[in-house]
Amino acid sequence: MNQYVIAIDQGTTSTRAIIFDHSGAIVSSGQMEHEQIFPKAGWVEHNAAEIWNNTREVIASALSKANLTRHDIAAVGITNQRETAVVWDKTTGEPVYNAIVWQDTRTQDIVDELSKDGGGDRFKQKVGLPLATYFSGTKIKWILDNVDGAREKAEAGNLVFGNTDCWVLWNLTGGVDGGVHVTDVTNASRTLFMDLETLQWDDEILGVFGVPRSMMPEIKSSSEVYGTVHTSQLLRETPVAGILGDQQAATFGQAAFETGEAKNTYGTGCFLIFNTGEEIVHSKNGLLTTVGYKLGDAKPHYALEGSIAVTGSLIQWLRDNLGMISSAPEVETLAATVKDNGGVYIVPAFSGLFAPYWRPDARGAIVGLTRFVNKNHIARAALEATAFQTREVLDAVNADSGVPLTELKVDGGMVANDALMQFQADILGVPVIRPKVIETTALGAAYAAGLAVGFWKDLGELSSNWSEDKRWEPQLDQAEQERQMRLWRKAVTKSMDWVDEDVQ
Numbered sequence: 130m131n132q133y134v135i136a137i138d139q140g141t142t143s144t145r146a147i148i149f150d151h152s153g154a155i156v157s158s159g160q161m162e163h164e165q166i167f168p169k170a171g172w173v174e175h176n177a178a179e180i181w182n183n184t185r186e187v188i189a190s191a192l193s194k195a196n197l198t199r200h201d202i203a204a205v206g207i208t209n210q211r212e213t214a215v216v217w218d219k220t221t222g223e224p225v226y227n228a229i230v231w232q233d234t235r236t237q238d239i240v241d242e243l244s245k246d247g248g249g250d251r252f253k254q255k256v257g258l259p260l261a262t263y264f265s266g267t268k269i270k271w272i273l274d275n276v277d278g279a280r281e282k283a284e285a286g287n288l289v290f291g292n293t294d295c296w297v298l299w300n301l302t303g304g305v306d307g308g309v310h311v312t313d314v315t316n317a318s319r320t321l322f323m324d325l326e327t328l329q330w331d332d333e334i335l336g337v338f339g340v341p342r343s344m345m346p347e348i349k350s351s352s353e354v355y356g357t358v359h360t361s362q363l364l365r366e367t368p369v370a371g372i373l374g375d376q377q378a379a380t381f382g383q384a385a386f387e388t389g390e391a392k393n394t395y396g397t398g399c400f401l402i403f404n405t406g407e408e409i410v411h412s413k414n415g416l417l418t419t420v421g422y423k424l425g426d427a428k429p430h431y432a433l434e435g436s437i438a439v440t441g442s443l444i445q446w447l448r449d450n451l452g453m454i455s456s457a458p459e460v461e462t463l464a465a466t467v468k469d470n471g472g473v474y475i476v477p478a479f480s481g482l483f484a485p486y487w488r489p490d491a492r493g494a495i496v497g498l499t500r501f502v503n504k505n506h507i508a509r510a511a512l513e514a515t516a517f518q519t520r521e522v523l524d525a526v527n528a529d530s531g532v533p534l535t536e537l538k539v540d541g542g543m544v545a546n547d548a549l550m551q552f553q554a555d556i557l558g559v560p561v562i563r564p565k566v567i568e569t570t571a572l573g574a575a576y577a578a579g580l581a582v583g584f585w586k587d588l589g590e591l592s593s594n595w596s597e598d599k600r601w602e603p604q605l606d607q608a609e610q611e612r613q614m615r616l617w618r619k620a621v622t623k624s625m626d627w628v629d630e631d632v633q
């Protein structure tokens with residue numbers, strides 16, 4: 130009997146496989162971190178072969194922990210870190226370069242060059258995105274321009290591109306032995322190349338970037354059978370039936386299916402997604418327009434997104450680069466020893482500033498330092514930075530939609546941190562709500578796959594699986610909220626205009 134669905138969550142720091150039952154509860158999981166490669170300041174890479182190996186390992190581990198086999202699994206769903214670009218030779222299965230990660234800023238020169246003709250928003254009306262290093266398109270161009278022989282091979286039709294969903298799917302379905310080269314609409318909407326109306330690649334933009342169309346995967350919906358797992362793999366012959374970029378998957382896993390619903394995911398970065406239904410809404414306040422989900426032949430749901438590049442990774446930086454803490458949860462212990470931030474604000478503009486500013490010239494800043502400040506204040510300021518950035522994104526969503534959100538559903542690794550969630554509610558002035566299953570990203574991909582094979586019958590059934598675990602009510606008075614936001618915004622101005630010809 131197929132009683133379960135497995136989701137592969139290929140994230141920025143780790144790859145997970147999680148098995149869910151019909152009620153949406155977690156039955157077992159496997160997880161492996163992969164190496165973060167920083168060859169130069171601003172460059173961030175992953176080894177795509179390592180990611181594929183880890184994917185196989187975590188599937189094996191999740192199955193064996195629950196004592197299950199492929200016969201118990203109805204379908205496979207895939208969710209992934211978006212924008213991270215893998216280019217590989219489809220005749221050998223070898224990537225021609227490491228995966229260039231979404232946080233990588235090496236393509237700023239490409240962005241500047243392309244912006245000369247028509248400005249940074251020249252494709253925004255069509256694709257919903259400004260020209261920025263964040264998106265896959267500039268990374269593909271960089272590989273074609275900089276890796277020896279890549280352009281010739283691409284023009285000969287041997288190289289293909291995919292975000293990591295596509296790389297995992299291709300390998301899972303056979304790789305050089307007939308692997309399926311497909312992505313879903315949500316991932317495609319993060320490349321700079323997909324027309325939001327037609328949901329197809331735009332030849333004119335591909336031409337401007339010099340990317341051959343033959344490299345691009347076929348764009349399909351987020352919920353349909355793309356292929357079956359290859360006979361050489363553990364899950365052989367199981368249908369792969371759902372793909373969603375991780376932030377859209379979390380929105381789906383939070384059952385935010387309707388227009389006006391939203392969620393915020395706190396991981397490496399933070400991503401607030403606001404469902405705008407079947408309408409394509411263009412932001413006037415620095416948000417992206419993206420595809421939320423598309424189920425089979427049904428019309429797509431679109432969304433506005435506030436992407437924040439650095440939140441949890443600031444905590445990792447305190448741990449790995451400064452050695453201030455030995456584990457991420459320890460930041461809460463340090464922060465709890467002081468009654469406030471001691472006047473310190475940290476603007477973690479490690480990759481420039483994303484939403485709502487889109488300022489590639491910004492770099493990280495710690496301001497307000499005095500002899501009074503100690504590491505506990507720094508820890509507190511690091512946590513607060515996540516909450517301040519989220520408030521700015523929520524303000525942008527409210528301004529665009531005209532109807533202020535009255536509560537915020539949250540998920541992701543950082544929501545384990547109580548102090549942060551309380552401060553988040555305080556600085557937003559609305560309740561913050563955590564569901565029982567916080568692995569909403571994997572759950573969303575499982576839902577998409579399960580819907581396609583009839584494991585779940587409809588969205589109503591999925592909504593009834595959602596239940597609240599904890600709620601944080603705002604406790605700060607509005608004057609104090611606004612005082613802190615004023616200081617935060619002042620700190621943000623100090624991080625801007627830092628990059629010049631001498632500083633990258």
Ligand SMILES: Nc1ncnc2c1ncn2[C@@H]1O[C@H](COP(=O)(O)OP(=O)(O)O)[C@@H](O)[C@H]1O
Nearest residue numbers: 140142396397441442444457458541542543546
């Ligand atoms: N208790 C905590 N307090 C603050 N940050 C935390 C805590 N636990 C984990 N994190 C941060 O959350 C992130 C991991 O969350 P996760 O959702 O697994 O990320 P991702 O999906 O981006 O890989 C890490 O960046 C880590 O620093």
Ligand SMILES: O=P(O)(O)OC[C@H](O)CO
Nearest residue numbers: 140141210211396397398
């Ligand atoms: O893997 P995460 O959770 O850090 O998410 C990364 C985002 O998809 C980047 O856009």
